[in-house]
Amino acid sequence: MARTTRRAVLQGTAASPLLMAAGAAAGAKVQGENVYTRLGVKPLINGMGTVTVLGGSLMPPEVIAAMDEAAKYFVDLPDLQKKAGKRIAEMLNVPGAVVTGGAASGITVATVACMARGDHKKLQQLPDTTGIPSEVIQQKAHRSGYEHQMTLVGAKIVPVETWEDVEKAIGPKTAMLFFMNKDDSKGKIKRAEWVEIGKKYNIPTFMDAAADVPPKERLWQYVQMGFDLVAFSGGKGLLGPQSAGILVGRADLTEAGLPGLSPAGGIGRGMKVGKEEIVGMVAALERFLRVDHEAERQMLSRRVSEMTEMLKGIKGAEMREETPEVANERPHFVMEWDEAKIKVKVRDVMKQLREGEPPIAISGRGPGKLMVSVWLMQGDQHKIVARRLNEIFRSA
Numbered sequence: 001m002a003r004t005t006r007r008a009v010l011q012g013t014a015a016s017p018l019l020m021a022a023g024a025a026a027g028a029k030v031q032g033e034n035v036y037t038r039l040g041v042k043p044l045i046n047g048m049g050t051v052t053v054l055g056g057s058l059m060p061p062e063v064i065a066a067m068d069e070a071a072k073y074f075v076d077l078p079d080l081q082k083k084a085g086k087r088i089a090e091m092l093n094v095p096g097a098v099v100t101g102g103a104a105s106g107i108t109v110a111t112v113a114c115m116a117r118g119d120h121k122k123l124q125q126l127p128d129t130t131g132i133p134s135e136v137i138q139q140k141a142h143r144s145g146y147e148h149q150m151t152l153v154g155a156k157i158v159p160v161e162t163w164e165d166v167e168k169a170i171g172p173k174t175a176m177l178f179f180m181n182k183d184d185s186k187g188k189i190k191r192a193e194w195v196e197i198g199k200k201y202n203i204p205t206f207m208d209a210a211a212d213v214p215p216k217e218r219l220w221q222y223v224q225m226g227f228d229l230v231a232f233s234g235g236k237g238l239l240g241p242q243s244a245g246i247l248v249g250r251a252d253l254t255e256a257g258l259p260g261l262s263p264a265g266g267i268g269r270g271m272k273v274g275k276e277e278i279v280g281m282v283a284a285l286e287r288f289l290r291v292d293h294e295a296e297r298q299m300l301s302r303r304v305s306e307m308t309e310m311l312k313g314i315k316g317a318e319m320r321e322e323t324p325e326v327a328n329e330r331p332h333f334v335m336e337w338d339e340a341k342i343k344v345k346v347r348d349v350m351k352q353l354r355e356g357e358p359p360i361a362i363s364g365r366g367p368g369k370l371m372v373s374v375w376l377m378q379g380d381q382h383k384i385v386a387r388r389l390n391e392i393f394r395s396a
Contacts, residue, residue, distance in 0.1 A: 081261065115134055
């Protein structure tokens with residue numbers, strides 16, 4: 001492993017949640033009065049990662065500054081969408097891009113694009129799909145709960161398992177082939193094969209890659225692989241606005257997706273992206289492409305090591321670093337134990353952490369296994385988590 005200098009770390013994590021200045025991160029304080037406590041909501045330490053239920057991520061100062069500046073002017077929103085999409089496409093070296101209201105919004109926009117192909121009459125007709133290709137083929141192993149983002153515009157999900165199933169399902173009504181990237185290992189048809197089928201039958205392929213950055217190469221490599229449309233969340237690894245995301249891919253399809261967004265009337269009116277979020281998304285991408293992600297990864301790995309050192313005295317428990325293969329692909333702290341020997345269950349650990357002071361949210365991974373993301377923690381919050389875990393296991 002390359003030696004990490006202080007300068008490299010500072011450059012690599014500048015404006016990231018790891019070294020965010022106290023003034024810029026005031027909204028992320030766990031203790032003391034703030035805008036949340038005045039509403040009766042208690043801030044917590046995020047040990048789960050870039051999950052929507054906790055607010056996604058924290059925006060760096062340059063993103064906040066860009067959104068603040070954007071809030072001071074009126075602009076033609078459709079023009080802003082097109083110019084921002086062009087800028088993003090240039091940055092990522094992809095044919096087309098559009099800012100969406102998040103990855104889930106990206107699913108809907110992609111579905112609208114593939115069904116109506118920019119035809120105004122068809123757009124106004126949705127969700128009535130009479131005479132419009134409206135079937136979306138999806139592997140059963142890729143069902144995720146996000147199917148509503150497609151069915152709300154009138155699409156019908158066609159479940160499949162094998163290549164043969166897909167070929168039987170494809171017909172005049174087929175509009176799109178849906179692929180959930182984080183479930184690639186679960187399905188029988190892998191990424192490259194999914195693209196191959198789409199190309200063979202001239203059916204657009206869509207990938208949900210919401211939480212799949214970093215590494216930054218993911219932003220363009222799936223399009224280069226052949227996927228026609230790929231959706232990313234803006235408020236996860238990109239550290240952009242939680243209510244924004246990007247849809248990248250074929251220029252004709254990203255263009256066809258624009259009427260599926262507000263301020264267009266009809267089916268896309270609810271897919272609203274404000275001028276502040278559009279500008280914030282561009283700023284977040286500009287920053288993300290500058291960051292030294294390897295230096296950041298090494299810093300997170302050291303946090304995991306420090307937690308392991310603090311908890312090594314707990315007999316019968318195993319601690320290690322683990323990095324998910326895809327989605328939140330950053331070093332995590334993992335702890336495993338035999339619940340029959342150490343009399344404490346994962347759900348009880350999670351409950352005690354969540355109800356303590358300050359509240360801490362972590363993830364359970366089955367009996368006797370918990371996972372802590374140190375990615376979005378600030379300062380020494382990882383040490384607070386380790387101390388609390390130590391107290392819980394010592395008492396058990």
